[in-house]
Amino acid sequence: MHRQLSNRTSVRAIAARIESPVRSHVFWSGLISAAAAAYIALSGGVAFGQETAVLPSMSGFVYTADEYGNSMSAINLTDGHVQTLPVAISPHNIQISADGRRLFAVGNPAAMEGHDQAQTGQETEMEGMKGLLLVFDPDKLASGPLASIEVGEHPAHVVVDRTGSRAFVTLAEENAVAVVDLARQKVSQTIPTGAYPHGLRLTPDGSVAYVANVEDGSVSVLDTEKLTEVARIPVGRAPVQVGFTPDGGQVFVSLRDENKVAVVDTATRKVLGKVEVGRGPIQVFVTPDGRFVYVANQGSKDDPADTVSVISVATRSVVETIRTGAGAHGVVVSTDGRTVFVTNIAAGTVSMVDVESQSVVKEFVVGKGPNGVTFRPSGS
Numbered sequence: 001m002h003r004q005l006s007n008r009t010s011v012r013a014i015a016a017r018i019e020s021p022v023r024s025h026v027f028w029s030g031l032i033s034a035a036a037a038a039y040i041a042l043s044g045g046v047a048f049g050q051e052t053a054v055l056p057s058m059s060g061f062v063y064t065a066d067e068y069g070n071s072m073s074a075i076n077l078t079d080g081h082v083q084t085l086p087v088a089i090s091p092h093n094i095q096i097s098a099d100g101r102r103l104f105a106v107g108n109p110a111a112m113e114g115h116d117q118a119q120t121g122q123e124t125e126m127e128g129m130k131g132l133l134l135v136f137d138p139d140k141l142a143s144g145p146l147a148s149i150e151v152g153e154h155p156a157h158v159v160v161d162r163t164g165s166r167a168f169v170t171l172a173e174e175n176a177v178a179v180v181d182l183a184r185q186k187v188s189q190t191i192p193t194g195a196y197p198h199g200l201r202l203t204p205d206g207s208v209a210y211v212a213n214v215e216d217g218s219v220s221v222l223d224t225e226k227l228t229e230v231a232r233i234p235v236g237r238a239p240v241q242v243g244f245t246p247d248g249g250q251v252f253v254s255l256r257d258e259n260k261v262a263v264v265d266t267a268t269r270k271v272l273g274k275v276e277v278g279r280g281p282i283q284v285f286v287t288p289d290g291r292f293v294y295v296a297n298q299g300s301k302d303d304p305a306d307t308v309s310v311i312s313v314a315t316r317s318v319v320e321t322i323r324t325g326a327g328a329h330g331v332v333v334s335t336d337g338r339t340v341f342v343t344n345i346a347a348g349t350v351s352m353v354d355v356e357s358q359s360v361v362k363e364f365v366v367g368k369g370p371n372g373v374t375f376r377p378s379g380s
Contacts (some may be wrong), residue, residue: 014200060334062341063139064350065091066325068369070110074141075350075364078378084367085141088148091158092337093372094139094176097164100380101144102364103136105372106169108153108204120138126271131155133169133180138376145183151178157241157323157372161224161308162206165257170197170211177211177220189227193220199241199283203266212239212253221269233269235262243284245294245313252311254281254292261295261309277309283330286313287355288337294353296328296342308342310358320358324351332339332374343370 018372062075066084072091073084088108095105108131135147153173160167160182167180176190177197194213197220202209208230211220219239221231237257244251250272254260260274261281278297286293292310299305304327309319327342328351333340340353343366350370352362 007359016343037321041097057333058339060350061365061376061378062332063094063096063138063376064185064330064343064366064370065105065107065372066348066367066369067092067107067371068345069366069367070243072105073350073366073370075366080362080364082364082366083141087134087145089134091134091294091372092155095158095160095372096226096374096376096380097160098162099164100376101151102160102164103138103374103376104158104160105134105136105140106151106158106168107131108154109220110380131161131171133158133167135182135232140362140370147182149180149185149187151187152176152190157200159200159202159209164241166224168200168202168209168222170200172196172198172214175213177209177222177227186355191227191229192219192223193229194232198239199254201242201244201245204246210242210244210251211254212242214238214240219251219264232329233264234273235264235271236260236274240281241283243286245286246288246290250313252284252286252295254284254295256280256282256298259297261293261311273316275311275318277311277318278307278321279303279305282328285333285340287333288335292319292355294331294340294342296331298327298329298345304346306344308340308353322358322360323358324353325349325363329371332373332375334375335377341373341375343373344373345369 033095049148058077060077064073067090072088091105091107094105130150130168131147132262133151134145151169152171156170156172158169169178178187179189181188195215197211198214200211209222219233234296236255237350240254240256249263263272280298281295282298283296295309297305297307306326308322310319312319324342325347329345348352351360354361
């Protein structure tokens with residue numbers, strides 16, 4: 001039975017409501033700042049160096065790309081401490097490597113976005129600069145990036161192969177994916193895609209990448225060895241992100257402008273059907289056991305959403321709707337499958353969802369405008 005669960009916190013009542021449309025990375029930062037400030041003032045927390053209650057049953061780290069604050073946040077799940085650090089970009093997406101030894105973030109140079117910066121002429125000087133891929137040691141974030149690599153126009157998402165030798169970055173303004181040689185710290189090749197590529201992920205075996213093309217309603221299928229587009233699948237209006245089942249047999253694609261998620265059979269490369277979810281679905285993530293898909297619903301600019309739809313893979317239907325914070329956007333599942341983390345852009349928070357109870361059990365205040373999110377297990 002489809003039912004809606006109430007959040008145990010009061011973040012929705014005190015946060016301003018706003019959407020961050022995928023097409024633009026400049027999102028009413030003043031209102032978002034006010035929302036975050038209101039939340040912090042009422043909760044008694046602080047965004048930088050925030051201390052929260054100890055979470056004895058959870059360990060590892062969650063990292064967020066705080067696009068409106070030109071920062072990244074690291075949540076230590078063992079003690080609840082949140083560390084927020086400034087970076088040289090307005091990061092839209094963030095990703096940990098398979099071995100947990102490197103952290104990657106992509107975005108435009110911070111001065112190009114103009115968030116929280118004085119108009120000193122620096123923006124004009126940086127207009128010709130390309131977007132950047134930053135590489136960090138997650139254990140030494142305060143030391144700054146190990147590498148800063150120019151990748152192209154309007155980088156949106158990044159994934160890294162299992163060997164840690166190559167990164168794949170969507171370039172929204174170039175209709176292409178950049179292939180980054182991480183040893184040489186440079187783009188070795190670009191692969192043409194559909195119009196305005198945004199989210200992408202690799203199949204479980206790493207042989208193929210699926211790329212959501214927002215503006216032509218398709219998903220590009222890229223061969224990661226031949227570095228070519230081998231197929232383009234029509235899926236629906238405004239696909240934003242993709243998520244694979246653990247066996248690689250199906251991929252779920254969020255369709256922002258249809259309020260649905262398309263289910264694609266990867267063998268036939270055909271759409272099997274669509275599942276109606278909340279308003280403005282953005283990111284999707286499948287649990288490690290392959291049972292559920294978590295979909296963050298962001299809503300619209302005039303009427304933002306704050307929910308996560310839980311899809312049963314077996315029945316292709318929504319079995320739960322969980323209320324999170326304002327502007328639910330990014331979603332990731334812990335490697336043990338017990339916990340889901342959702343970034344809330346307007347609230348400036350991360351909701352921690354317990355899979356067993358399908359409810360929010362904790363909220364963390366992070367930097368402004370958190371978008372992308374990634375999980376690093378302890379010991380990696």
